[in-house]
Amino acid sequence: MLFLVGGWRENLPYLSIENVVASYKDDIPVLAGVGFSIEKGEIVSLIGPSGSGKSTLLRVLVGLTKPKSGRVVIDGVPIGYANKKVLREARDRFAIVFQQYNLFQNMTALRNVTVAPLKVKKRNPREVEKEAIALLEKVGLGDKLHAYPDELSGGQQQRVAIARALALKPDILLLDEITSALDPERINEVLDTIRILAKEGITMLIISHEMAFVREVSSKVVFMDEGKIVEIGRPEEILDHPKTTRARDFMAKILRH
Amino acid sequence: MWASLLEEIPRFFTYYNLIFLLQAGARTIGLSAIGCIIGFVTGFFLAIMRVSRGRSFLPIRLFSINFVEFFRRVPFLVTLMLVFFICQAANLQFSVFTVSMITVCLIASGFIAEIVRAGIESVNVTQWEAADVLNFTLAEKLRLVIIPQAWKVILAPVFSFFLSFIKDTALASQIGVIELTYSGKVLNNKGFSAILVFGTILIMYFIISYPLALFGRWMERKFAISKH
Amino acid sequence: MHYTIHFSQVLKYIPYLIGGAWLSFQIAFLAFCGGMVIGLAGAIAKTYGNRVLQVLVNGYVTFFTNTPQLVQIYFIFFGLPQFGIVLSSYETVLVGMTLNAGAYATEIQRAGFLSVRRSELEAAETLGMSFLQSVRYVILPHLSKTLYPPFSNLYIIMTLGTSMAAIFGVEELTGRAFNVDAITFRPVEIFSITAGLYILITIAASFILLYLGRWLFRVKGKVF
Numbered sequence: 079m080l081f082l083v084g085g086w087r088e089n090l091p092y093l094s095i096e097n098v099v100a101s102y103k104d105d106i107p108v109l110a111g112v113g114f115s116i117e118k119g120e121i122v123s124l125i126g127p128s129g130s131g132k133s134t135l136l137r138v139l140v141g142l143t144k145p146k147s148g149r150v151v152i153d154g155v156p157i158g159y160a161n162k163k164v165l166r167e168a169r170d171r172f173a174i175v176f177q178q179y180n181l182f183q184n185m186t187a188l189r190n191v192t193v194a195p196l197k198v199k200k201r202n203p204r205e206v207e208k209e210a211i212a213l214l215e216k217v218g219l220g221d222k223l224h225a226y227p228d229e230l231s232g233g234q235q236q237r238v239a240i241a242r243a244l245a246l247k248p249d250i251l252l253l254d255e256i257t258s259a260l261d262p263e264r265i266n267e268v269l270d271t272i273r274i275l276a277k278e279g280i281t282m283l284i285i286s287h288e289m290a291f292v293r294e295v296s297s298k299v300v301f302m303d304e305g306k307i308v309e310i311g312r313p314e315e316i317l318d319h320p321k322t323t324r325a326r327d328f329m330a331k332i333l334r335h
Numbered sequence: 336m337w338a339s340l341l342e343e344i345p346r347f348f349t350y351y352n353l354i355f356l357l358q359a360g361a362r363t364i365g366l367s368a369i370g371c372i373i374g375f376v377t378g379f380f381l382a383i384m385r386v387s388r389g390r391s392f393l394p395i396r397l398f399s400i401n402f403v404e405f406f407r408r409v410p411f412l413v414t415l416m417l418v419f420f421i422c423q424a425a426n427l428q429f430s431v432f433t434v435s436m437i438t439v440c441l442i443a444s445g446f447i448a449e450i451v452r453a454g455i456e457s458v459n460v461t462q463w464e465a466a467d468v469l470n471f472t473l474a475e476k477l478r479l480v481i482i483p484q485a486w487k488v489i490l491a492p493v494f495s496f497f498l499s500f501i502k503d504t505a506l507a508s509q510i511g512v513i514e515l516t517y518s519g520k521v522l523n524n525k526g527f528s529a530i531l532v533f534g535t536i537l538i539m540y541f542i543i544s545y546p547l548a549l550f551g552r553w554m555e556r557k558f559a560i561s562k563h
Numbered sequence: 564m565h566y567t568i569h570f571s572q573v574l575k576y577i578p579y580l581i582g583g584a585w586l587s588f589q590i591a592f593l594a595f596c597g598g599m600v601i602g603l604a605g606a607i608a609k610t611y612g613n614r615v616l617q618v619l620v621n622g623y624v625t626f627f628t629n630t631p632q633l634v635q636i637y638f639i640f641f642g643l644p645q646f647g648i649v650l651s652s653y654e655t656v657l658v659g660m661t662l663n664a665g666a667y668a669t670e671i672q673r674a675g676f677l678s679v680r681r682s683e684l685e686a687a688e689t690l691g692m693s694f695l696q697s698v699r700y701v702i703l704p705h706l707s708k709t710l711y712p713p714f715s716n717l718y719i720i721m722t723l724g725t726s727m728a729a730i731f732g733v734e735e736l737t738g739r740a741f742n743v744d745a746i747t748f749r750p751v752e753i754f755s756i757t758a759g760l761y762i763l764i765t766i767a768a769s770f771i772l773l774y775l776g777r778w779l780f781r782v783k784g785k786v787f
Contacts, residue, residue: 140468141467141468142464142467142468166470169468169469169470170470172468173468174468176461176464176465178461180461180462180464180465181465182462182465182466182479182480183462183484184480184483184484185479193469193479194469194470194471197471197475197479198469198470198471198475242469246469404762405758405762408723408761408762408765408766409723409758409761409762410723410724410725410726410727410737410761411723411726412726412727412729412730412737413726413737413740413754413757413758413761414758416740416750416754417751417754417755417758420750420751420754421751423566423750424566424751425566501631502629502630502631502632503631505631505632505633505634506633506727508633509730515634516631516633516634516637519634519637520637523641528645529637529638529640529641529642529644529645530638530642530645532641533634533637533638533641533642534638534642536634536637537626537630537634537635537638540629540630540631540634541626541629541630544629544630545625545629548629
């Protein structure tokens with residue numbers, strides 16, 4: 079009996095998004111019923127034209143935008159976004175890296191990474207600092223610990239943002255088009271960092287336009303358009319042999335340049 | 336007329352009169368400075384009350400908005416009269432200096448609250464969001480992220496307000512506070528020529544205000560260069 | 564001394580107070596217009612005039628912006644008779660406020676002139692516009708949009724500034740409040756109502772200026 083229950087639990091997806099509806103100004107729905115699931119250690123990429131609701135979905139997951147209806151379930155437990163306490167716990171499990179890095183301008187790189195574990199989680203300062211330095215070294219910024227955001231390039235700032243997200247040891251890492259605001263030369267340094275994380279088995283939900291990268295790291299690709307999921311499948315399926323017309327049109331436009 | 340003016344000058348600039356004027360000047364500076372310091376503290380809290388969000392904070396928000404708008408939209412003289420007569424009616428036996436001090440602090444809070452609010456709102460909303468998703472409380476967001484960035488936008492306008500406030504305190508003369516303007520009236524009533532008296536008062540205000548104005552401009556330039 | 568609040572005794576004077584508000588508006592409006600004229604002249608003198616003119620205008624502006632309006636008016640009120648010029652209280656206040664406003668207006672205008680970017684003028688030139696055309700199609704719209712907020716702000720400040728006319732006996736809103744107090748001896752009620760009237764007036768003015776700005780110059784902004 080217990081074995082059965084245990085086995086049943088193992089089959090539950092780690093993160094399950096169920097029929098989420100969200101909108102910014104009451105009448106225009108940005109997400110019109112979105113649902114898919116992510117297993118532990120999976121890397122799922124969200125692709126689609128701009129305005130399709132990809133960023134909104136991430137914002138819903140992390141509690142920045144309230145969903146009108148639908149459920150988000152982590153490890154079998156649904157997240158109640160209206161409840162402040164539950165929201166805080168949910169935010170503990172996600173970490174998000176924004177397109178515009180959103181580093182705290184008044185803090186050095188090191189401080190940006192240590193402030194949340196120190197001030198919010200109230201952990202031991204020496205431990206936190208050691209971990210932060212290790213993280214910044216991992217993303218290749220060991221020599222920029224005391225630099226302020228306005229002294230760093232876009233790619234460097236983005237990597238600090240990644241280190242900051244990882245400092246809280248999230249269960250799921252959300253990446254919202256993290257290379258879109260970067261100069262072409264800088265994109266690879268960020269993607270390399272993600273490649274390292276991918277190898278370590280961190281569960282990730284990535285929004286990206288870098289199709290080659292998507293193909294390389296993802297275990298699953300979700301194509302969205304106009305607030306709905308149009309196709310889900312393995313990278314080779316979606317990127318090379320899209321089944322729906324919309325997906326095909328999109329891939330044709332992307333691959334043209 | 337000019338001859339009589341010249342003749343008056345030694346009679347006017349006696350030791351006693353100069354001390355009188357300097358004391359009055361000190362009161363003017365005192366009223367403005369203390370008013371602005373207290374106004375800054377209260378204005379700061381009023382601004383934070385204003386930016387709080389959520390339904391439970393609505394009464395504080397409304398209080399802040401009403402308080403600030405009241406003292407910004409009523410002339411100094413009317414506020415002064417209101418405070419004066421309310422104190423009188425409530426049987427609080429405050430000196431005129433105290434009454435003007437209260438008035439000055441109330442008005443300064445209103446104006447500085449708006450400056451602080453503008454400073455807080457000047458910080459990009461993405462900074463709020465980044466702090467949000469890292470689970471900062473409102474206090475932590477303000478203390479660690481928002482206020483440190485809002486400072487630069489707040490300091491210069493507050494100083495500039497202080498500057499203009501020195502001129503506003505002239506109206507405290509109307510309830511008898513012996514500040515610079517009132518001292519002018521006293522000396523004028525004593526019989527000294529108005530041109531001499533008020534000319535001197537104007538020059539004294541100028542001597543107080545202009546160097547501070549230059550300092551303010553220097554400060555602004557320094558701020559524009561350094562950032563941290 | 565016991566003081567009980569009796570609004571009823573004072574309410575009948577509200578129309579009288581509102582009449583005073585009208586006078587306040589007159590003073591503010593006239594002084595503002597006069598100030599703008601001085602401001603334009605001063606800004607032109609400072610930007611395009613010779614050295615002597617610049618020093619004079621600078622002196623005027625620096626002096627009037629670093630001294631209180633009240634004392635300026637005192638100087639004119641008590642000082643001018645010594646020169647043989649006798650003006651009524653109303654005129655004195657008007658002159659004083661106009662001169663004061665002119666100094667601030669000069670600064671605002673000058674900042675506006677400096678804000679017209681060279682690139683805009685060059686673009687207009689390369690498009691073949693004459694000077695007058697570039698003034699009409701490029702400079703004026705830009706200036707109106709840039710200068711509208713600070714001037715609106717100055718107007719509101721001046722509206723509140725008219726209250727000091729009461730000190731000189733002018734029967735604008737505050738002056739009339741003092742009169743009613745002398746009759747009814749209910750200062751708390753009277754000055755509360757007066758404060759309320761000033762709040763209403765400035766809110767109305769803010770809204771009107773806001774919508775005027777949006778309609779005429781497409782200037783955005785908000786009241787609260």
